[in-house]
Amino acid sequence: MFHARRTDAVLLLVAIVWGSSYLAAKTATYALPVLVVLFARYAISAIACFALATVRQEGRYTRDEVRVGSLLGVTQAAVLVLETYGVAHTSAANAGLIISLTIVLTPLLDRTAGNGRLPPRFFAATGVCLLAVTLLMSGSGFRTPRIGDLLMLAAAVVRAVHVALVGRLTKGRVLRPLRLTAVQTAVGSALFAVPASSGLPRLTQIDAAVWSRLVYLALFCSVFAFLAQTWAVQNSSASRASLLLGTEPVWAVAVGIGLGGEKFSVLAALGAALMVTGTYWGQSIERIHRTTDKEGPHAGQRHLPASDQPARQHRNRVQTH
16 A cells, blocks of 8 residues: 555656646747757756766666667657647647546556456546546637647647556566666657757857756656656556646646746636546546456455466566665
């Protein structure tokens, strides 16, 4: 129980950090082009990861770490690009609502939580979360679908694929989260280097405030968040992680009010309450479903068929130091 609570706490912290990233990224893009912000974020992250890995002397990168990290680096970069350009070409209401579809899409793609289908109540919980996001974002109004809406829809799909891939590709492998994150950030840096090259000289013209936002995006919203997400998904499931990370809009609202001076409407308050309710209801359903699936078809039966014992005994964990 303590281990599960600790995992949930880490995922919630990731959601808080990502919720705060909107304000940091928004202010950073006032001074720099989007691609330059993304490149700087990845480059600083890569330097920090490789430096930390060197200090810890974890040894050489394994083939699995390079292959898995490279693929996850591509999918994570795709999510950030689609999200950033999507928000720039649609309303905040549409963007927040569409990206929240990740909560529904991830369980459909997740195959690490068990062999059985998730119960209908789980999707009812995700429906509550979708309603919550609708209320949270309704203050800015809705518009007819535009290119930005399509980009956000693509971002939701890719984000769900990414979260599911973290669980699927790391299953049964010994992968060090720091090494995996280092490869991801290196891949992201390489992907954005050429597209952002024309705007890189502007990095020498920004002030300390903008640099502080870039460093925050890199060290907290990338390095810490990627490490924590990888560790938490491997110690839980992609579906559970998706629900907890789905509280991100709540924290985005909180940061917007506390630091950005935004107003907190009654609908936003109701949306925040529904988001927390739906998240914890859904994670409870998913936890019971996953535990029952591991124990076997009979409730309370601890003995597993011989053919299932090796698979059940091998927990999908990463090696940590």
